[in-house]
Amino acid sequence: ILTNLTTGIIAQNPQPHLTSRHAYFPSVVVLPSGDLLALFMWGEAFEAVGCRVHLARSTDNGETWSPWREFSVPDLRGCSSTGALIGFSEGRVGYPFESFRVFDDPDPKHQSAWIMVSADGGRSFDQPMQIARHPQDEVYYWDQRLCQGFNEDECIAMFWTHDLLRKVDLNVHMRTLKFSGAGLQQGKMQETSIPGQIASPLCLPDGRMLA
Helix, strand or coil: CCCCCCCCCCCCCCCCCCCCCEEEEEEEEECCCCCEEEEEEEECCCCCCCCEEEEEEECCCCCCCCCCEEECCCCCCCCEECCCCEECHHHCEEEEEEECCCCCCCCCCCCEEEEEEECCCCCCCCCCEEEECCCCCCEEEEEEEEEECCCCCEEEEEEEEEECCCCEECCCEEEEEEEECCEEEECCCEECCCCCCCCCCEECCCCCEEC
């Protein structure tokens, strides 16, 4: 719980009359040390070509924040955050995102959902691990949302799922993910009975799941 915040502001444009910049898709996770780790997109417009992911840290419960640090995603293009940072056991932090393509890229549209995990409170992140991509690139798994699973080192992912060939949205799909060492075990992709686009899962202590 965030308390005693002076402003709660992590990022703002100090000179909006000179440059167009804004932050969106903010996310904050509480680390075992008590520090707060924040992540947000920063750019001239929503989904602008120049948008980049940034990180900031607070050691005083959000009253002040460190200088921003750009978060780089190696060897992937057209990346965007998809949902909140997620905390795992032993203080690990997961950053979910997707890759697609930049606006004017002539290459085929290969969309994938990914996660990068930090074992040191967000100071460094492991290489991206793929969560979802259709083998023939005929279905898009957009806007994944993750939650802690029912078991340790497990999470549940839900996706806004789009059939590219028929050009229609399918029901929300989901899969279970298990972290094992430095790897990621993917459960079977399953279609739910939930229509619509973005769905955020939540596992309850009694074994039920909300979305």
